Amino acid sequence: SQTIHQWPATLVQPVGSPLSLECTVEGTSNPNLYWYRQAAGRGLQLLFYSVGIGQISSEVPQNLSASRPQDRQFILSSKKLLLSDSGFYLCAWSPDYLVFFGPGTRLTVL
Amino acid sequence: AQSVTQLGSHVSVSEGALVLLRCNYSSSVPPYLFWYVQYPNQGLQLLLKYTTGATLVKGINGFEAEFKKSETSFHLTKPSAHMSDAAEYFCAVSDRYTGNQFYFGTGTSLTVIP
Numbered sequence: 001s002q003t004i005h006q007w008p009a010t011l012v013q014p015v016g017s018p019l020s021l022e023c024t025v026e027g028t029s030n031p032n033l034y035w036y037r038q039a040a041g042r043g044l045q046l047l048f049y050s051v052g053i054g055q056i057s058s059e060v061p062q063n064l065s066a067s068r069p070q071d072r073q074f075i076l077s078s079k080k081l082l083l084s085d086s087g088f089y090l091c092a093w094s095p096d097y098l099v100f101f102g103p104g105t106r107l108t109v110l
Numbered sequence: 111a112q113s114v115t116q117l118g119s120h121v122s123v124s125e126g127a128l129v130l131l132r133c134n135y136s137s138s139v140p141p142y143l144f145w146y147v148q149y150p151n152q153g154l155q156l157l158l159k160y161t162t163g164a165t166l167v168k169g170i171n172g173f174e175a176e177f178k179k180s181e182t183s184f185h186l187t188k189p190s191a192h193m194s195d196a197a198e199y200f201c202a203v204s205d206r207y208t209g210n211q212f213y214f215g216t217g218t219s220l221t222v223i224p
Contacts, residue, residue: 034212043116043216044154044200090153092212097142097161097204099212101153 002027006091006102013109019064019078021105023091026072033074034092034099035066044090050074081109112137114201116215124223129173129188131218133201136182141203143184145175148198148217157199160184161206171195196222 003026013019025031035047046059048066056066063082067075074091086109091102117132135141142161146154158169165177171194175186184201201215 036214044214046211046213049211088151092154094212097206098144098156098159099202099204100156101146103153104151106151 002093002095002100004091004093004100004102006089006105008105009103010106011108013081013107015083015109016080019076019081019085019107021076021089021091021107023074023076023102024072025074025093028072028093028095030071031093031095033068034094035074035076036090036092036101038088038090038104040087047076083109085109112141112203112205112213114203114213114215116199116201116218118218119216120219120221122221122223123191125193126190129186129191129195129220131186131199131201131220133175133184133186133215134182135184135201135203137203137205139206140177140179142206143175143177144202144204144212145169145173145184145186146200146202146214147171148200150197154200157186191220191222193222193224196220 005024034049036044050056050068064078089105092099113136115134144159145157147157148154158167160167160177168174173188199218204212
């Protein structure tokens, strides 16, 4: 069966510090991968999606970036965090028309 | 472009009462439709999905939803609310031809009153 991992589970970072969130998927190959952000009191915002290694599509311009160095690895990064980057970050994968979510990372920027 | 609208960001029902969470979509062609549930500090879990065939779909935990093309709706219902149903619910759509992108509503927080 397929499993999706995210780490860390929680993270507290100061404004201006860098960010790296990692997501890995097990038990599948060549999945579509996604990063979503869920801010307090708001819905899910699609940040990036990837249909293959090195292929990244950005949905919202911001100070975040994503990379897919391996087939089942998806990384969300920032060089300098802003207060508005606080939120719950969800990685997801899709084999076809369904999407499955990881456990999420709670990011607090102070 | 596709979009999803969930009417009512907060819904409260008494335990044992009917649960009705509304979802309308905007799409040029009927999309795939989904409902997800999210418990605090957890990822989203698929409740049910509609792709083709019978328009009334049944999901986990006693939930069901009906696709109504004429109303572009996919409302989620449960006959009798349980305390454990308290959570955030998200309606979502994806394009049935590309399937690469998923669009979510802003969510509805369900409170169950004992």
